[in-house]
Amino acid sequence: MLEVKLHDIGEGMTEGEVIHYFVKVGDSVSIDQPLVEVQTDKMVAELTSPCSGIVKQIVIEPGETVQVGTSLIYIEAAGAVKSQQKSQPESKQTVKKQVTPSVQAEKSSQPIFSRVLAAPYTRKIARDNNINLEDVHATDPSGRVTEEDVYRFLKGQQTSEESVQVAPQVAITKEIPDEIPFKGIRKKIAEKMTKSLFTIPHVTHFDEVDMTNLFKLREQLKASGESVGVSAFLIKALVISLKDFPIFNAELDEENSRILLKRNYHIGLATNTDSGLIVPVLHDADKKSIKDIHKEVKGLTERAIAGKLQPFEMQNSTFTVSNVGPLGSTGATPIINYPETALIAFHKTKKRPIVNDHDEIVIGHIMTLSMAFDHRVADGATAVAFTNRFASLIEHPHKLMMEMI
Structure with a gap:
């Protein structure tokens, strides 16, 4: 048996x-x-x-x-x-x-x-x-x-699109329940968030980033036939900034009284799904081009929403990103993805009057961000320097390009 x-x-x-x-x-x-x-x-x-x-x-x-x-x-x-x-008792196979x-x-x-x-x-x-x-x-x-x-x-077997069977669509009538089971993914999220909040002394730093020049670059790329999402640029700028400030790509090992500086840059992507918050991981983001990052982030997000992620696609993140701007968020105090040291959240980008380098009042695209960090590991001044470095790369995309040469 x-x-x-x-x-x-x-x-x-x-x-x-x-x-x-x-x-x-x-x-x-x-x-x-x-x-x-x-x-x-x-x-x-x-x-x-x-x-x-x-x-x-x-x-x-x-x-x-x-x-x-x-x-x-x-x-x-x-x-x-x-x-x-x-089989005979004395024989062995x-x-x-x-x-x-x-x-x-x-x-x-x-x-x-x-x-x-x-x-x-x-x-x-x-x-x-x-x-x-x-x-x-x-x-x-x-x-x-x-x-x-x-x-x-499968592609090698198919000779026409007619060979693909499409399941019939069925109309589903939803009923609102009186209660929701507190288990599975939702319960695990609660346990992890509670552990993070009661273990890590959280500090949240808020900042603004002028996205105007990056948006112009994206439009130029789009006109040339290259369509790349904003997230890919943000992640690439983050990885460069993390290399300059490795304390935020780290993990505190209290038991052995040491801070482990990670040499891999595995970016967690906080993703909202029907089952709750899922964090697929973009592994080795520092070794990928902006175009590759765009493609992989899109695929990971789609599989997370569909519940089709493989276990290895949710492992070993070193720093987590939460892009809640498209949902309409204007600010938050995010909880760190334990045992990481920091998490950054990107919020809504708004058109606002700004003063440019020539002292002219123009319309700019301003994105707010909030960065939660472990105050046992890093200090506020370091967090400000980190986000300043990140903002500089985004506000002047040519600097971002220079860092990739």
Whole structure:
């Protein structure tokens, strides 16, 4: 009998809520067939079958929250009984195949089943398009099949747009509930924000940035056929500023009485979703062009909103950005994404009369920002110097270009 357990499918997750099962006791299942849907603190994920066989027992009821390592389902693997009957007690067979972390065999004599390495969402894409993952070439050096590999395989199979099936749209009538469950992502956000606020002595610094010249540059680029979002420029300027002020790309290690200055620049992107605040991570932002940053930020944001982020896309941020200007925000005192040292929020950009370098009153585009920082690690004067450096790069885009040469 094979034991399917809840394993860590997120960033150090410790528990998950069983949403519903795709199978029932007595059902025949095939390898990679969805068994159960689980809600973690960051995503909804499907656990799939590691083998073909029969569902013998479902242990946990839907709606229950269980710890990682808890047994969920028992499966009698196809051929297991037969192979045991044929095997002699004194004979030993060694099978060199991979075992998924969610499965544990009760007897060492049972056959071990091989499985293609792929994330749950990648498996779902393959199932929805009737693709056998064993037929898909993995481009990742680790041998893991990615969603890009599946899409590439699918594109090679399709001969026309008619081969793509579109699910019918169904009208949904929403009812406003009397209460909302406090669990899953929302509960995890609450726990993390509480820990941050009661651990870190927050200080918030407010500033203004003149976006006029940057907007002009964007219009020039757009006219030449290059459309890049404002966020990409802001992130690039932030990374340059963080290199000049590494204290804000750091983490306080109180236990060992040291401040860890991070050499990687992994920018967290606070994103509002229906499930709550999600923070996908733009890894190695310092090594990417503005155009690449624009493309990756767009993709990460879209996957966050759709609930399709992979675990590695939410890990190891060193500094977080919250772009709430498009929502209409004019100011806030943001809470730091623990255990980081600082977080910057970009607010609404407004047209205002300003005095330019020639002492002329003109209309400018002024964006407000708020920067929360850990006062144990940095001081107010350093925060002001940091935002001044950032503002200088944005207000004079040629300086930003010079820093990338």
